[in-house]
Amino acid sequence: MSFTFDIASTAGAARAGVFSTPHGPVETPAFMPVGTLATVKALDPEDLVRMGASMILSNAYHLHLRPGDDIVREMGGLHRFMQWDRPILTDSGGFQVFSLERLRIIGEEGVEFQSHIDGSRRFFTPEIVMQIERNLGADVIMQFDHVIPGQSDQASARDASERSIRWLQRCLAEVQRLETTQPLEDTTQLPRGSPREMVAGDNPGNHQALFPIVQGGIHAHLRREAAESIRSMHDWSGFGVGGLSVGEEKDATYEMLEVVDDALPKTHPRYLMGVGFPDDLIEGIRRGMDLFDCVAPTRMGRNGAVFTRDGRLNIKRTEFRADPKPLDPECDCAACTRFSRAYLRHLFVSDEILGLRLLSLHNVHFLLSLARAARQSIEHGNLEQWSRDWLARYRATSPLAV
Amino acid sequence: MSFTFDIASTAGAARAGVFSTPHGPVETPAFMPVGTLATVKALDPEDLVRMGASMILSNAYHLHLRPGDDIVREMGGLHRFMQWDRPILTDSGGFQVFSLERLRIIGEEGVEFQSHIDGSRRFFTPEIVMQIERNLGADVIMQFDHVIPGQSDQASARDASERSIRWLQRCLAEVQRLETTQPLEDTTQLPRGSPREMVAGDNPGNHQALFPIVQGGIHAHLRREAAESIRSMHDWSGFGVGGLSVGEEKDATYEMLEVVDDALPKTHPRYLMGVGFPDDLIEGIRRGMDLFDCVAPTRMGRNGAVFTRDGRLNIKRTEFRADPKPLDPECDCAACTRFSRAYLRHLFVSDEILGLRLLSLHNVHFLLSLARAARQSIEHGNLEQWSRDWLARYRATSPLAV
Numbered sequence: 128m129s130f131t132f133d134i135a136s137t138a139g140a141a142r143a144g145v146f147s148t149p150h151g152p153v154e155t156p157a158f159m160p161v162g163t164l165a166t167v168k169a170l171d172p173e174d175l176v177r178m179g180a181s182m183i184l185s186n187a188y189h190l191h192l193r194p195g196d197d198i199v200r201e202m203g204g205l206h207r208f209m210q211w212d213r214p215i216l217t218d219s220g221g222f223q224v225f226s227l228e229r230l231r232i233i234g235e236e237g238v239e240f241q242s243h244i245d246g247s248r249r250f251f252t253p254e255i256v257m258q259i260e261r262n263l264g265a266d267v268i269m270q271f272d273h274v275i276p277g278q279s280d281q282a283s284a285r286d287a288s289e290r291s292i293r294w295l296q297r298c299l300a301e302v303q304r305l306e307t308t309q310p311l312e313d314t315t316q317l318p319r320g321s322p323r324e325m326v327a328g329d330n331p332g333n334h335q336a337l338f339p340i341v342q343g344g345i346h347a348h349l350r351r352e353a354a355e356s357i358r359s360m361h362d363w364s365g366f367g368v369g370g371l372s373v374g375e376e377k378d379a380t381y382e383m384l385e386v387v388d389d390a391l392p393k394t395h396p397r398y399l400m401g402v403g404f405p406d407d408l409i410e411g412i413r414r415g416m417d418l419f420d421c422v423a424p425t426r427m428g429r430n431g432a433v434f435t436r437d438g439r440l441n442i443k444r445t446e447f448r449a450d451p452k453p454l455d456p457e458c459d460c461a462a463c464t465r466f467s468r469a470y471l472r473h474l475f476v477s478d479e480i481l482g483l484r485l486l487s488l489h490n491v492h493f494l495l496s497l498a499r500a501a502r503q504s505i506e507h508g509n510l511e512q513w514s515r516d517w518l519a520r521y522r523a524t525s526p527l528a529v
Numbered sequence: 530m531s532f533t534f535d536i537a538s539t540a541g542a543a544r545a546g547v548f549s550t551p552h553g554p555v556e557t558p559a560f561m562p563v564g565t566l567a568t569v570k571a572l573d574p575e576d577l578v579r580m581g582a583s584m585i586l587s588n589a590y591h592l593h594l595r596p597g598d599d600i601v602r603e604m605g606g607l608h609r610f611m612q613w614d615r616p617i618l619t620d621s622g623g624f625q626v627f628s629l630e631r632l633r634i635i636g637e638e639g640v641e642f643q644s645h646i647d648g649s650r651r652f653f654t655p656e657i658v659m660q661i662e663r664n665l666g667a668d669v670i671m672q673f674d675h676v677i678p679g680q681s682d683q684a685s686a687r688d689a690s691e692r693s694i695r696w697l698q699r700c701l702a703e704v705q706r707l708e709t710t711q712p713l714e715d716t717t718q719l720p721r722g723s724p725r726e727m728v729a730g731d732n733p734g735n736h737q738a739l740f741p742i743v744q745g746g747i748h749a750h751l752r753r754e755a756a757e758s759i760r761s762m763h764d765w766s767g768f769g770v771g772g773l774s775v776g777e778e779k780d781a782t783y784e785m786l787e788v789v790d791d792a793l794p795k796t797h798p799r800y801l802m803g804v805g806f807p808d809d810l811i812e813g814i815r816r817g818m819d820l821f822d823c824v825a826p827t828r829m830g831r832n833g834a835v836f837t838r839d840g841r842l843n844i845k846r847t848e849f850r851a852d853p854k855p856l857d858p859e860c861d862c863a864a865c866t867r868f869s870r871a872y873l874r875h876l877f878v879s880d881e882i883l884g885l886r887l888l889s890l891h892n893v894h895f896l897l898s899l900a901r902a903a904r905q906s907i908e909h910g911n912l913e914q915w916s917r918d919w920l921a922r923y924r925a926t927s928p929l930a931v
Contacts, residue, residue: 164875164879164881165872165875166876166881166883168881168882168883169882169883170883171863171883171886171887172867173863193875193878193879194850194871194874194875194878194879198850198851198871198875201851202851202853202869202871202872203853208869208871208872208875209872210867210868210872448596448600449600449603449604451604451605461573461575465574465612466612467604467610469596469600469604469610470567470604470610470611470612472596473566473567473595473596473600473610474566474568476595476596477566477595477596479566479568479570480570480571480882480885480886481568481570481571481572481573483882484573484882484886485573
């Protein structure tokens with residue numbers, strides 16, 4: 128079995144586990160940095176290794192358009208292309224396709240849309256998306272699903288959820304076909320030398336884990352029905368939970384998480400898609416979620432906004448002009464252990480690229496560390512106390528808040 | 530003596546030396562990466578250390594305007610501010626002030642100009658510029674000089690050169706005054722921990738080396754006269770050579786370098802200001818120059834242009850779309866040992882910040898390595914052969930040339 132999930136300890140619904148993949152283990156709960164276009168924005172893979180990132184995310188829709196999943200495959204797959212020898216998860220691009228403003232036609236067969244890059248007409252079906260994700264060669268690949276707005280009514284939510292389940296069946300069939308017809312190269316050991324010297328070998332990592340996505344909006348019975356249909360279809364290696372934190376009330380999110388936690392097997396990892404602000408991460412962990420991702424840490428970093436244990440701050444503010452303190456005095460990232468707020472502010476005010484990198488690095492490090500701290504508190508049996516204290520401090524009104 | 534220059538071997542006019550400073554040695558010939566605003570654009574100080582950079586450059590004019598040299602001083606000086614514990618040289622900003630398009634009034638006392646940031650009126654005198662460079666606290670500080678266009682006639686060149694020498698006298702007096710009235714903090718050991726914990730200590734590096742600048746345009750006798758006046762004024766630790774590679778014919782540059790090589794003491798380092806394309810670097814080394822700087826490697830890197838041993842290439846070209854080779858197959862930088870041209874092109878086409886960093890890194894590494902290779906060929910006594918071969922290959926028409 129290429130993919131396993133071992134739970135070391137639990138605390139209520141929360142779990143400290145190890146998700147094993149062909150490219151190594153992921154200690155959960157884990158935050159997965161987002162590398163939409165085969166790069167976690169402004170960071171070097173080495174930065175991520177040093178911060179202890181294990182699994183990162185990339186995106187089938189974006190890589191299909193640029194540089195093209197055929198090019199990535201020709202270059203030896205995504206791991207080699209971006210020089211990341213640890214696990215990768217690719218999102219199917221369902222979210223992107225269904226968010227496109229340009230005309231799209233949705234049918235049972237798939238979705239027709241226009242590229243946001245050049246306006247060219249494209250067609251995504253469950254089969255085509257699985258072919259793209261096969262070309263990319265990530266460890267975990269997400270199903271192609273029908274994504275709807277966060278507060279959709281029950282009828283639309285049911286239609287989309289049921290279609291997603293029919294599409295899941297087609298994704299599964301296509302993945303099984305591709306595993307026999309299109310073997311993956313072994314990218315578990317990236318050569319240290321020149322990329323030219325990379326050669327294909329026998330392949331211990333031919334198997335990709337297809338994750339289904341539990342949809343159903345904010346309707347508990349739809350979530351339960353979706354979970355039930357998905358479970359009965361196949362013995363999955365893990366489950367995605369989609370369509371949350373997309374504008375609905377926090378209470379609705381938490382209720383849905385509790386419903387899903389109950390409806391999915393405790394034995395498998397759950398990936399709460401697109402969720403990853405510090406407080407959402409903790410609330411998700413407390414409700415049995417294991418994997419998280421969010422573009423916020425890098426996006427905020429590029430805008431000068433940073434997480435600290437005392438809330439957020441924006442480095443561009445004048446008050447930091449001559450502040451010798453690090454961003455977060457308790458942080459041990461490569462920005463906080465070396466540079467003052469005064470220097471980082473100077474970099475931002477002067478539009479220097481190093482500023483974008485250092486703040487992105489700090490924010491990603493912050494979330495990776497937060498997930499590790501949560502894991503530790505599960506192991507030590509004090510998750511409830513730890514998370515209450517952590518959230519109280521983070522949410523306290525701070526003079527530095529933005 | 531805080532500053533010494535030891536020559537290990539020579540080859541014609543060329544020298545392999547070691548320039549010692551309070552923040553450590555500089556093996557010459559050396560290329561100095563340019564960190565105008567207290568950051569070598571797109572690079573981390575750690576990148577520079579790994580590439581073996583020793584001395585880097587920064588700029589008094591730019592840092593005076595942003596963040597302000599008073600802020601840098603308050604933060605413990607430039608070494609601490611930007612976390613660079615090796616040697617730094619600051620240019621005086623003469624070049625910037627005299628290039629400003631906004632109204633400037635030049636008189637014997639100094640230059641009045643408008644900030645390019647906010648249009649505020651500023652006044653630079655030799656004394657003020659020395660105070661700025663004292664606040665920054667670099668190891669080597671350049672004099673404030675009167676810079677003129679490259680092909681100025683003899684009368685203007687003489688006026689500017691003679692004024693620069695009068696200003697040099699004032700710079701020297703001010704530097705000597707500041708050394709006794711404004712001691713520098715010891716920044717030879719940057720603390721590893723939080724910037725907050727940095728404290729002032731006794732200071733082995735209170736002494737800054739003021740470098741005079743030999744001007745005189747493309748007029749040999751003016752260059753000789755300037756060198757003579759400067760030498761007779763003081764026992765300098767090294768000499769700047771200014772106003773070359775600013776639009777004049779290559780032959781005129783080479784002739785001036787030979788004149789200056791002859792007119793300056795062989796025993797001291799010579800810094801050829803603003804020069805640093807690969808071929809110019811080699812031609813300068815062959816004519817007795819020791820230190821070089823140039824913004825081209827980082828600026829080109831941000832535009833997708835890279836140096837290779839077979840000339841320049843632009844990574845954005847379609848032909849690199851699926852090219853698995855590194856930028857330069859013989860390069861051992863952190864870009865070439867990991868990434869394909871296909872990946873780097875993808876980063877550029879997708880406006881990804883990592884692309885700017887990796888190409889800047891490669892170009893800076895290329896020039897640092899080139900200077901090291903030149904040094905080795907001087908030590909091995911084969912500079913002439915080595916430089917002929919190197920230049921022939923670099924200048925040969927390449928299908929990849931840009």
